[in-house]
Amino acid sequence: MTGTGGHPFAAAVKPLVDAMGAEMVAPHEARGDDVVLSWEGEEVVAVRLPHLADSLDHLLADLERRHGSLPALGRKDKQTVVRILEERGAFSVRHGVETVASALGVSRFTVYNYLNRENALNSEKSARESD
Incomplete structure (x- = not known):
């Protein structure tokens, strides 16, 4: 600057x-x-401000600095990374799922499973809170 x-x-x-x-x-x-x-x-x-695609790359690099090598993470830690990325809007970027899957060393199907799992947990939590 x-x-x-x-x-x-x-x-x-x-x-x-x-x-x-x-x-x-x-x-x-x-x-x-x-x-x-x-x-x-x-x-x-x-x-x-960065372009959206650059933002996703930056988010992934930041998460790697915080958690270590993303492909080397265990399943629970990868699920946490996917949850963080979803909260930050990473999957609204074109090819977001593919980019994240590649960075984590998993398939797109696995990323979708992590997302579906998180959504199911949130739905159960909401249902318990409304009872």
């Missing part, structure tokens, strides 16, 4: 920007779809 002059606000939002897979640019370099952030009336930094 250039042009922020090491502003403390830019430093404060950097972990969030990195977690989203976004990029920080100087406000004068902002494009129409960038989000310009201001502090006390001063434009400090512009955030360039």
